[in-house]
Amino acid sequence: MDDPRPSPPGExxxxxxxxxxxxxxxxxxxxxxxxxxxxxxxxxxxLGAFNQLVEAYQxxxxxxxxRLVPDVDQASDAVQEAFFSAYRNLRSYRGPSFRxxxxxxxxxxxxxxxxxxxxxPVGPYPELxxxxxxxxxxxxxxxxxxxxxxxxxxxxxxxxxxIAADQRTAIVLYDVEGYDxxxxxxxxxxxxxxxxxxxxRGRLALRAILAERMELFHH
Amino acid sequence: xxxxxxxxVAAAAAHAALVVALDAGDLAGADFxxxxxxxxxxxxCASLAAxxxxxxxxxxxxxxxxxxxxxxxxxEDAAGLRPAGWRxxxxxxxxPRSAVRPLATGLATLGIVGLLxxxxxxxxxxxxxxxxxxSVGSQVEYGPPxxxxxxxAGGAVPAPSPTAAPAAGEASGASPRxxxxxxxxxxxxxxxxxxxxxxxxxxAAGEASPTPPGERSSVAGxxxxxxxxxAAKSEGSPGPGMAPVAIASAGLLAAGVLLLLARAVxxxxxx
Numbered sequence: 001m002d003d004p005r006p007s008p009p010g011e012x013x014x015x016x017x018x019x020x021x022x023x024x025x026x027x028x029x030x031x032x033x034x035x036x037x038x039x040x041x042x043x044x045x046x047l048g049a050f051n052q053l054v055e056a057y058q059x060x061x062x063x064x065x066x067r068l069v070p071d072v073d074q075a076s077d078a079v080q081e082a083f084f085s086a087y088r089n090l091r092s093y094r095g096p097s098f099r100x101x102x103x104x105x106x107x108x109x110x111x112x113x114x115x116x117x118x119x120x121p122v123g124p125y126p127e128l129x130x131x132x133x134x135x136x137x138x139x140x141x142x143x144x145x146x147x148x149x150x151x152x153x154x155x156x157x158x159x160x161x162x163i164a165a166d167q168r169t170a171i172v173l174y175d176v177e178g179y180d181x182x183x184x185x186x187x188x189x190x191x192x193x194x195x196x197x198x199x200x201r202g203r204l205a206l207r208a209i210l211a212e213r214m215e216l217f218h219h
Numbered sequence: 220x221x222x223x224x225x226x227x228v229a230a231a232a233a234h235a236a237l238v239v240a241l242d243a244g245d246l247a248g249a250d251f252x253x254x255x256x257x258x259x260x261x262x263x264c265a266s267l268a269a270x271x272x273x274x275x276x277x278x279x280x281x282x283x284x285x286x287x288x289x290x291x292x293x294x295e296d297a298a299g300l301r302p303a304g305w306r307x308x309x310x311x312x313x314x315p316r317s318a319v320r321p322l323a324t325g326l327a328t329l330g331i332v333g334l335l336x337x338x339x340x341x342x343x344x345x346x347x348x349x350x351x352x353x354s355v356g357s358q359v360e361y362g363p364p365x366x367x368x369x370x371x372a373g374g375a376v377p378a379p380s381p382t383a384a385p386a387a388g389e390a391s392g393a394s395p396r397x398x399x400x401x402x403x404x405x406x407x408x409x410x411x412x413x414x415x416x417x418x419x420x421x422x423a424a425g426e427a428s429p430t431p432p433g434e435r436s437s438v439a440g441x442x443x444x445x446x447x448x449x450a451a452k453s454e455g456s457p458g459p460g461m462a463p464v465a466i467a468s469a470g471l472l473a474a475g476v477l478l479l480l481a482r483a484v485x486x487x488x489x490x
Contacts, residue, residue: 051291058290063283175278200239217273
């Protein structure tokens with residue numbers, strides 16, 4: 001499989017789409033302006049405006065939290081709690097990005113849940129035990145590729161659920177969500193070196209778990 | 220490509236650490252060269268590097284589980300989440316665009332100004348001190364320097380004429396204001412007949428000309444002192460009329476400071 005994110009040494013940390021110095025796309029700017037207007041209306045008591053923000057970001061939040069929390073019901077609860085928390089603390093929002101602010105709340109909700117889960121473990125990714133679950137595939141994908149992709153996704157999700165929660169959080173934020181080291185350090189409240197170390201150790205742990213099934217990944 | 224297990228060697232952990240750092244793009248200089256060399260020469264390291272790249276690629280394409288719930292808030296949710304009581308106050312205090320900070324700063328400023336005015340600080344236009352300043356100032360400016368005794372240096376002016384006292388005060392480097400506010404029971408007046416009465420005191424005692432030292436009777440001195448006390452009370456020091464202003468100013472200052480402190484606490488809590 002080709003490396004989708006080639007990374008020359010030293011440039012990786014700032015080459016992600018979410019990097020702070022990345023150029024602002026017109027769509028992002030429009031979305032940011034829309035968000036500011038909706039926040040202002042929500043602060044004036046317009047619940048509909050807040051629900052428009054929920055509609056805009058609930059898929060994003062769910063995708064993020066569901067990868068961090070290996071239980072889809074708990075992930076849904078965490079997302080709901082994140083939106084509750086956002087509504088409760090909307091007055092403390094100071095910009096510049098509502099999306100960034102909401103992401104931070106969602107990551108915190110997921111991390112809180114993982115801490116609680118450490119005390120009371122549950123089975124990982126119950127939706128993966130459901131054979132009807134399939135990853136999205138293109139219309140012209142051949143059946144063998146679909147099956148392989150499904151198997152690969154299943155194996156990867158199970159391996160992700162098996163590694164330490166802090167390593168999973170760092171890997172999901174970096175590899176899946178595209179945040180850079182600095183942003184992850186800020187989101188998770190640890191140092192840059194700790195983020196790097198968690199990502200390195202997490203990748204080695206994933207590789208150790210998936211060692212027997214690497215043929216799926218080199219297909 | 221068939222999976223190749225990473226062969227454990229004595230330095231396997233160190234090799235793995237280098238290779239994973241290389242894969243993440245976190246190496247430079249000598250470490251980068253060493254990792255590249257390992258990848259080129261060690262089959263286990265090469266296999267590890269290939270696996271890491273493949274896992275990384277699969278992670279990017281990892282599908283997200285479908286959302287099963289609509290997370291929009293109902294009016295009941297919103298009603299339950301709206302802050303009430305002290306939380307509402309804290310939210311108001313911590314709100315970024317609230318008027319708390321300017322309000323608190325304004326209150327504190329008013330309080331400080333009020334306290335300074337009620338304390339009668341020179342130049343702030345105190346109601347009690349303005350006339351004294353103007354009258355004394357005019358005498359200092361226009362009065363003839365007729366201090367014949369020439370003993371202004373010690374500040375112990377014998378019995379001054381209405382213009383002598385300010386002149387003496389000026390000569391001794393003292394401002395006219397403290398002289399006008401001089402306490403009758405203070406050391407200079409109590410020191411003896413040579414003490415200089417204030418202009419008001421002298422005028423009240425009907426003394427038009429200087430009294431030589433030693434000729435002032437104790438009765439006259441006492442009368443002077445009493446009059447001085449009255450004059451000082453009515454002219455310089457914050458009288459009973461200023462007390463409410465001082466109290467109100469202190470209250471404003473305290474309210475402003477308390478508001479600022481409460482906002483700081485609320486902001487800290489919000490973070």
